[in-house]
Amino acid sequence: MGTVIETCPIHGITEFSVYRNGRKRCKKCNYDSLNKTRKKYKQILVDYKGGKCEICGYDKCMDALDFHHINPEEKDFTISSSHNNNIEKLKGEVDKCILVCANCHREIHYKLNEEKRLLKEREEENKKIEFYKNREENFTHRQKDSSFFLFKNIVKDIENGLTKKEICKINHIKLKRLNKILVDYGVSYREKVKHITPTKEELEKLIYKESFVTIGRIYNMTDNAIKKWCKKYGLPYRKKDI
Secondary structure, X not given: OEEEEEEEOOOEEXXXXXXXXXXXXXXXHHHHHHHXXXXXXXXXXHHHOOOOOOOOOOOOOHHHEEEEEOXXXXXXXXXXXXXXXXXXXXXXXXXXXXXXXHHHHHHXXXXXXXXXXXXXXXXXXXXXXXXXXXXXXXXXXHHHOOXXXXXXXXXXXXXXXXXXXXXXXXXXXXXXXXXXXXXXXXXXXXXXXXXXXXXXXXXXXXXXXXXXXXXXXXXXXXXXXXXXXXXXHOOOOOOOOO
């Protein structure tokens, strides 16, 4: 099939399709004829299905009405692009559909897409759970565990009141990796520093040998805290007194 430029009595100078038998036809006339047939067939099918949206009752504009397949697996062809078929075949396909307006049609597909998305997310979540479950069963040594299972052990250690240093030692990891795991799983952990209460005898020996800052490091305290303990025990807490 070829194309030539000729004059159409309706559309003037335009393109004509040349068929194998030599017949020529204006492309615009052909389109208008096809469009007219489609509208005619759609009107027949819309009337056949009741002439209005089966959900909201809309019936103002035929072009705003669509045919929605109830079960996509039963769909043989798209009705909107098959109006040249036999009208009985079209009616047979329409029997698998409901007549809905464009707005209701979009809402139907939105709900279907939302259900598919939720189903996909649920399937992915189940796959993850199954994956981690299998890994938990297969790995027996803590140092071979993934960060997920290591995190579970870390949480137990935190609940038992262990410091970060103790957790790292038990789990055979560095402090940098521990902090990364806590950040990845959104856990805010501020360890409680264990303070050792100094005795009067211990302080009395140390204040003449070490500075208050050094003594504070020994007991995980500040130098001011050490001075307060000295004051409490009646020991000198100023440099000039020592």
